[in-house]
Amino acid sequence: MKKKRVKKWSGTVIALLFWIAIVIASLFAVPLVTINYDSTKYLPDDMKTKQSLAVMEAEFGLKGQANVMIGSVDSIEEALRYKDALKSIDGVMDILWLDTFIEGEQLVNLDEAILDMGFNISEFDITGLNQFYRNHNVLFQVIFDGADNAPTTVKAINEIREYLALIEEPFAMSGTATATYFTRTLTESETLGVVVYILPLALLILVLFTKSWLEPLIYMFVVGVSVLVNMGTNFIFPSVSFLTNSTAMLLQMAIVMDYSIFILNRYRMSKEAGLSTRAALKEARKKSFIPVTSSMLTTVASFIALMFMRYTIGMDMALVMIKGILISMVTAFFLLPVLVRVFNRALVKTEHKIFFPEFQGIWKFVFKLRYVIVAAVLILLVPAYNAQNRNRFIYGDSAISASAGTRPYQEKEEIDRVFGKSNMVVVLVPVGTEMERQMIDQIVADLASNGITANSQALSTLTDINTYLGSVPAEIQTLVSNFISSDWIEEQFPQEMKEQLVSENYSRIIFSIATDTESPEALLAVSRMRAIVPQYYPNQSTYHIIGSSSSVSEIKEIVESDLVIVNAVSIGLVLLILIITLRSLILPF
Numbered sequence: 001m002k003k004k005r006v007k008k009w010s011g012t013v014i015a016l017l018f019w020i021a022i023v024i025a026s027l028f029a030v031p032l033v034t035i036n037y038d039s040t041k042y043l044p045d046d047m048k049t050k051q052s053l054a055v056m057e058a059e060f061g062l063k064g065q066a067n068v069m070i071g072s073v074d075s076i077e078e079a080l081r082y083k084d085a086l087k088s089i090d091g092v093m094d095i096l097w098l099d100t101f102i103e104g105e106q107l108v109n110l111d112e113a114i115l116d117m118g119f120n121i122s123e124f125d126i127t128g129l130n131q132f133y134r135n136h137n138v139l140f141q142v143i144f145d146g147a148d149n150a151p152t153t154v155k156a157i158n159e160i161r162e163y164l165a166l167i168e169e170p171f172a173m174s175g176t177a178t179a180t181y182f183t184r185t186l187t188e189s190e191t192l193g194v195v196v197y198i199l200p201l202a203l204l205i206l207v208l209f210t211k212s213w214l215e216p217l218i219y220m221f222v223v224g225v226s227v228l229v230n231m232g233t234n235f236i237f238p239s240v241s242f243l244t245n246s247t248a249m250l251l252q253m254a255i256v257m258d259y260s261i262f263i264l265n266r267y268r269m270s271k272e273a274g275l276s277t278r279a280a281l282k283e284a285r286k287k288s289f290i291p292v293t294s295s296m297l298t299t300v301a302s303f304i305a306l307m308f309m310r311y312t313i314g315m316d317m318a319l320v321m322i323k324g325i326l327i328s329m330v331t332a333f334f335l336l337p338v339l340v341r342v343f344n345r346a347l348v349k350t351e352h353k354i355f356f357p358e359f360q361g362i363w364k365f366v367f368k369l370r371y372v373i374v375a376a377v378l379i380l381l382v383p384a385y386n387a388q389n390r391n392r393f394i395y396g397d398s399a400i401s402a403s404a405g406t407r408p409y410q411e412k413e414e415i416d417r418v419f420g421k422s423n424m425v426v427v428l429v430p431v432g433t434e435m436e437r438q439m440i441d442q443i444v445a446d447l448a449s450n451g452i453t454a455n456s457q458a459l460s461t462l463t464d465i466n467t468y469l470g471s472v473p474a475e476i477q478t479l480v481s482n483f484i485s486s487d488w489i490e491e492q493f494p495q496e497m498k499e500q501l502v503s504e505n506y507s508r509i510i511f512s513i514a515t516d517t518e519s520p521e522a523l524l525a526v527s528r529m530r531a532i533v534p535q536y537y538p539n540q541s542t543y544h545i546i547g548s549s550s551s552v553s554e555i556k557e558i559v560e561s562d563l564v565i566v567n568a569v570s571i572g573l574v575l576l577i578l579i580i581t582l583r584s585l586i587l588p589f
Helices: 002-032 048-060 076-087 104-116 151-166 176-209 215-236 242-272 277-306 313-342 344-349 360-368 370-388 407-419 435-449 474-483 486-492 495-501 520-536 548-582
Strands: 065-070 092-096 137-144 171-174 423-430 454-457 506-513 544-547
Touching (some): 002 215, 002 313, 048 506, 065 176, 076 104, 137 407, 176 215, 215 242, 242 277, 242 313, 423 548, 506 520, 520 548
Antiparallel strands (some): 454 506
16 A cells, blocks of 8 residues: 555656756746847738838848937037937937037037027027927937847837936937837736736635635646746747737636636546545546537637738737647646645645535526527627727737827827927938939928928938028028038038938938827828829839838738638637537537
């Protein structure tokens, strides 16, 4: 008898050590997983946006960009000190500000002369000036060495924010690199926050519905191991989307909990029938296999359907989740029984009555009203279908990081309030053409006639003194013309900045449109650009229009067509699996 017990425990110990080894290996594997924050990676290769991004990367490189606003700045000299400090941060390639086009010393002298006249330059209504210095607020356009999602860019933004916190002046940040930075930090912190909220709630529910104080902890341990193993084994993929990485964990928690509860309930039923622990576990596995497998297959079928999406984030999510579902099933069938055998006595000693009532009377009440309930559901189907068709979906990255109430949303709103909205759209056209400036002027004028304010940054506009002068006092115009000339600006224009605006084959024009990314006005602006640019460059392969707004309509079109396919494949596969497993035609429907 003693030898038999030792043999029984030796198998359990070996199994337990195996799972401990798996957990340790997973802990070491998690940091090896590459998380991708670039949603453009999942666009189809034949999509115009992806082709245009490839051209821009080849010609100019993909440099991260951020806007940094600092308030309570009373002089040009103070602003330049802040700029020099920010530019010295590792990962910052350049900072676009007034002194990019006019020498800093000249700006300081001009500022002092204007102050002596009783004016403050930040309070003037000057088109070029207002983009950078307005009402004692400065706006620096930071260009990074790496792309928006590069580790060097993330590190640089961290250091920028640390520096801005130290100077104790109001500040705010926006831009594509900032959106990516906040997407990274918010998904990590908020996913953790969701888990922190879910765990106590899950434990409370389990305590109410289980018969042992220890049982909920066993469930949570199985869930934790399952999620950790899935996260660790993600290293087999080249990269995993941040969206997949954050949602997979939460989805898997529910799935493995479902499987575990089903198996442990079957185990308790077998124990109450008089079977031994070992026999009860064997019986529970046997009786649970078909229903759990059916549930697993139907869930897997839904994720297989995502593989048919042209927008390949569906494939990314499908592979991770299918792997997670299989791991969930393995842990429920093989880890849970090991824990039950190890803690069997403790489970018995910590038994308690179920705190939640069984609601036996409800089932009789529901049965009596079965025809009414079915009729109510059928009646509700029509308005529910019509209502879901009115849902508005947002496809841009900004929707993830800049939701109302978040820090990035508040900072972007603050910058928009002072300097106006800034939605960036890039137009690449063949370099060295005389039509460029005429095209820019027509686009700006056309958008203005449609109620959309737009500014442009191109070599042809930034080296023109008229770009910077708007409606200003006559004495200030005279003063500025004495200090600055257009020829002098072109001679002093930084070479690094020229390389960001002109390549061997293309001239890059950056339009800043005063709209939200996915607003009707933004889509109208892109539509007008697509109508005007071909008037000057008829060959479609010679120009490119790039930006969040320009890609939204294409992404929306792809996702909506994908949705039809995904729903059809998912419903078909689930129906087929249910027909096979239930051996019935009526029940699956």
